[in-house]
Amino acid sequence: MKQTILTLLFIFCSLALSAQGLQVKGVVTSADDGQLLPGVSISVKGTTAGTLTDATGAYTINAPANSTLVFSFVGMKSQEILVKTSTTINVVMQSSTAMMEEVVVVGYGVQKKSVVTGAISTVKASDLIDMPVTRIEDALKGRTSGVTVASSSGVPGADATVNIRGVTSINSASPLYVVDGVPVVGGIDYLNQGDIESIEILKDAASAAIYGTQAAAGVILISTKKGKSGAMQVNYNGYVGTQAPERKLNLLNAKEYSTIMREAYIAAGQKIPADFPTPQSLSAGTDWQSVIFNNNAMIQNHEFNVSGGNDKSTYYASVAYFDQEGIVATDISRYQRTTVRLNSAHKVNKWLNFGNNVSYSHIKSKQGFSTNDYFGGVLASAINLDPITTVTQSDLNPATSPYATHLTSIVRDASGYPYSVSPWVGQEMTNPAAYIQTKLGNYGWSDNIVGNIYMEIQPIKGLTFRSSIGTKLAFWGDYSYNPIYFLSNTNSNLTQNSISRSFNRTLVWTFTNTLSYTRSFNNHNFTFMVGTEARDQSNQIGIGSTKNGIPVTYWDQASMNYSVDASKTSGWGYEDQPYTLASVFGRINYDYQGKYMLTAILRRDGSSRFGSNNVYGYFPSVSVGWVVSQEGFWKANDYVNYLKLRAGYGVNGNDNLSPFQYTSTIGSIGGYTIGGTNYTGYGPTAPANPDLKWEQTSQLNFGFDAKLLKNITAAVEIFKKTTTGMLMYVDIPEYVGASSKPWGNIASMWDKGLEIELGYNNKIGDLNYSIKGNASFTKNEITDIGSNDHLVNATMQSSAYEVSRKVVGQPMNEFYGFKYLGVFQTQTEINAYTKEGVVIQPTAKPGDYKWLDVNNDGIINDLDRTWLGNPNPTFTYGFTLNLEYKGFDLVAFGQGVAGNKIFNELRRLDIPGANYLNSALGRWTGPGTSNSYARLVYGDLTNFGVPSQFYLENGAYFRLKTMQIGYSLPKSLTERISIPKARVYVSGNNLLTLTKYEGFDPEIGGGQGIYGIDRGVYPQARSFMAGLDITF
């Protein structure tokens, strides 16, 4: 060792001597943007002598005559320049990406884009830069073909329903998220969008097979930003904005409401209550929506990141804060997230390197009411409450009931006036202003530590062993205080307050080892990869405690530190069931001259969730590609510049079922009181099914990538996806008596689709522009549901009639119900509607629906229901337009769906006084008035209490999601103050929605059970933001 140092010293000295020649100086700039490049390495070829450019991109170096200077910089193409005399050499570095092959993350590795054979879509950081989106799912919306993203609601921080290539399963199967190589379970809202470098979506089974049993619904690979060697870069990016509801419902005002209700009372043969106001005495009344909506809800995001490094170590670190107030009941609807990330990579020597990607996030989320739920909450109340009732009483202490009888528990506004209690609309509907007061200070929180550390060893050229451990350590809980209140006769807490806390923890770890070997000879290129992976998701626990009757009045005084009698304290706890997964997998990539290519994958997954008869599942795939345009017979032409054909087939699985469903376990199934003691009863929870296994999805995919007319890129795919053995509860009859239903591998379905992505970019003078568009057509059909005739989805309020069904030969969850032929205008029409001389609807009155007798048996009953429409969009599309002119840039991004229906279930049917949408003004009031909207009868359910075409509306919409205009300060200015980049922008979200749908928002996500059913969804906000993106 000592000798080596001496040798080195000697060489150094001799070089220093011989370098006494020429002095060269100059500046180095980037060809991309003309910016000065600090940290560029300049060396004298064949020696170790060298230097770096300084912060202004300038350098000075001494070099021998006729020597060669090598300029190198990460991400740039190295340049060599022969030096003959002392001189100034200014160098312009070319970005190497133009030369280097673009790579695509493919799962346990990367692949050159040119030889990819699967259907993989990529979203780059550059597409998302400065885009004010709150969650990653949102960032994918409309970006790429084949991916349908529907926000489950506009609740700040709400997740979204992501379907890759249509609905894959009867179950709510969501894609697998893999962040920096580690599968992440339990949601990805911990991620800060600014930290994302790229998102790859494995759409076809051939690509996704590498993730086996978790991949049936597609795989989304997320890579976070890494440091680059070079000078330290500090970036601030932030925006502040305001949000408002995009639109409100058109509900009846007080005058209209009174008119219609009076009419309804009379039609029902009921007396109009003596104190029910007349229309003449009323004006517009209360707009309950204005009580809950905030037209100026704040949204802000700030993030700093620092990155840099040298040829040994690189780092990327960021800290970000995001804060969004809800536009509905802002006091109890808000989402705040703080994230910290540190990614670093280190090269120990030429065969060993290691690194880590670690993030921490803290989320505080207030959401004091449910959404898309007709059982209350402020949205349902604002829709259903009558407009007659005022927000507050005008007396401080009204002598009337219920105010006089609930003096201490009635909820009051800041000035002490009681919030009104509606005498006309009750049950779960309560004054939203009062409701908000009872939920103040309640929130949920979570702390997530997600990260991985890895080590890579390259013992010989081409052979890489990589070992990685990824973990997610998460803590979450709730904080709530329940005061004494009286909201209505059925919603009050009169005796004592209570305070609750809950605390949960989970630890998930994944241990992955892969060995890959790359070899090329005679234009044959091979990569072999084998690996193992183990995951343990068995460590979730939770506890909670409630204290009743603490001595405080307001939420901000509440604390668990108050002592109450032990009998007034209760607690609970749980431990989640264990879940482990062990896998072995391998992949071969082969190509010849980059012209013919093949990928083959096999994965074996063992899951503790599978039945004892089926512990292991095998998931193979093969895909091939052919670059036709590289063939000798291909004549270069101006129309098709590049053409690659691809085909693939693969099998994936879905083990998304609860543990131990394969066996019959004994659980608590209801207790009984014996001798004054409350005993818990135990019994089998569900019948056993030892054959239980994963759902299997196989997919055939054909596609091509092309470059046309020099400026147009195109990718087209067709696919057919078949899912078999779908896991579902076996709908066993109740007479079996089981406490719950067993799981079975029951149903099958297919999705077929066509996806097109087109891109075009060009420039006119200083104007650079590009437009990217994508469109997907998907069809879906259920082909088997076992021995079931049909499967029932969510039922309609107050009846057992389902809103939608799953049936062989129909799309998933097709809406199901009654159809009408019109409205009976006269008694004569009722009498004339007969079957073999017998009147079909003998009890109908003029103004009632004339129901279609589907089975033609002369009576209208449950057998006369039929198909009403498809909740799944069959056509989804999106486009992005980019314009750049000198320092200005504009991005417009829009997205839409078509071909689906929405079930508008906004009105609460079992509350006869519930308000109506003002389409009710078009109701039947006499012969000739309406043939589609039946008469209104107080409390009547014959016309409106059953699912029918009345409730279905066209769900198509187009939405201008984002429009952003930015301005980057000119170089001449920024260079003077050593700021490489400074951009200001204004941005608007959800600026325009074109739809015929009557509800708040046509974008209705949510689980499979309620997909496409609107029960008062929390609408998306329209927002305006101003932001700054600056790099130091």
Add this chain to the structure above:
Amino acid sequence: MKIKFILYSTLAVLLLAGASCSKSFLEVSPRGEVLESNYYQTPDQVFSAMVAVYNCTEAEAGYGINWYANKLAPLNAAADECWAGGGSSTDMMMYQVWNNYTMTPANAPSSKFWAMDYAGIYRANLLILKLATPVTGLADADRDRYIAECKTLRAYFYFELVRLFKNIPLTTEPISTADMYNVVQAAPEEIYTQIEKDLTEAIPILPSTLATTDNGRVTKGAAEALLGKAILFENNTSRMADAASWLNKVNTSGVYHLLANYKDIFDPGNKFNAESIWEISHSGTAQSQWGPSDFRGNVYCIMIGPRSYAALTDPVHGAPDGDHTYYSGWSFNPIIPAFAAKIHNDPRYKYTVADLDSLVAIGQAAYSGSAGYMNTGLFIQKHAPLLKWKADLGADALNFPNDVIEIRLADTYLMEAEALVRGSGDLVRAKTLLDAVRARVGLPSVPATLDNIYNERMLELATEGHRWFDLVRTGKAATALAFKGFVSGKNEILPIPLEEMNNTKLVQNPNY
């Protein structure tokens, strides 16, 4: 080279380790759940399994998830005693449609009764099957008693089902996965045969009396009373002597006697009293909360409480007493004034009817908001949510401690009297029994005619869930319930639940 060797070896070991340890890695055991194959092996486990069977009797407590179960609310709404009531004409549709006789398989309360009773039958069938294998530590006598209890409860569930639906599947052991969809309905006679068989087998084994710590479990008297009642409901005149003889065993057992004060029968402070033969127990101490759980308290109480009720102190009359201070409820089952008029002059009236309008009139109560749907000002007193019984902890609505007495001595007296009259038995004893019931509340003797007996049942058992069954079995329903829209030949039974027709071989009841 040495380094490379070490490196490769390490790699190989790591890879192999990952692959080979997977089998044991995948073998995990459930937490907090026992595999069915490992259960029913200790006396405690058997006891817990029996608790689960009893669970299905306490309909008042919300079997299933928040369906505000209980059989009293719909049965009272179906009879001529009460309206459905509640918050509106659509509140608890399943009660409203029975009240109006506009039931369809989709909206009737059928599925709730059906699910609960069949769950009970399955649990009883399973436990009987499991007890065929000896359980270490479980004495034979205890095992036989568990079996006898399961049979009694199974008979109870079938009796509920056959009366409500008439045409029902009959199984006495768990239905296998293969047979689940092939089950067909049995003739009602077969059901009754099974009920009698089960009860006859159970009676010799069940204890006559219980230790206090066993209160809530069935006794010999309960099984005998149920058997007598079941035979009576079979409506076969030739078997009335049988019915009378079983009921006689209960009535003369010496275990039971009529309470001196009628009001004390329903007092939660007086549970398992001497008149109570079959009592469905509840508890006010379980701290039940809203959520997907079953409740130990009696939810029916809050359901029938007057809506928007507020207690007032009147300057003249003072505050209402504890028996007339209510907890504001949801006003289901308001009593129909015409029915109240029929029982108004009976001494039992004030213990049967909570006359809220009278309390309002004398300034001891007020409606603090709108009254309930079809409010009559008259509510049920026997299970009323009295403020004094409201539990301190848990959700107010879910922790009322009131039990529901399924069979009590006055009922078995009247049933024995009826069976004697109908079977031309000992008419003197029939009169004695009828008079005993009347004398307890200070009423004079009347002849033991069927009309008098039925009238006495109406007065004595009002709002206890017997009236609708009595009207139907005596053929009086068509007349008595005409004002509600009762359709003869259809509404004597409920429709088979719509969900239950899916994929099965069941046949819907006539005219539904």
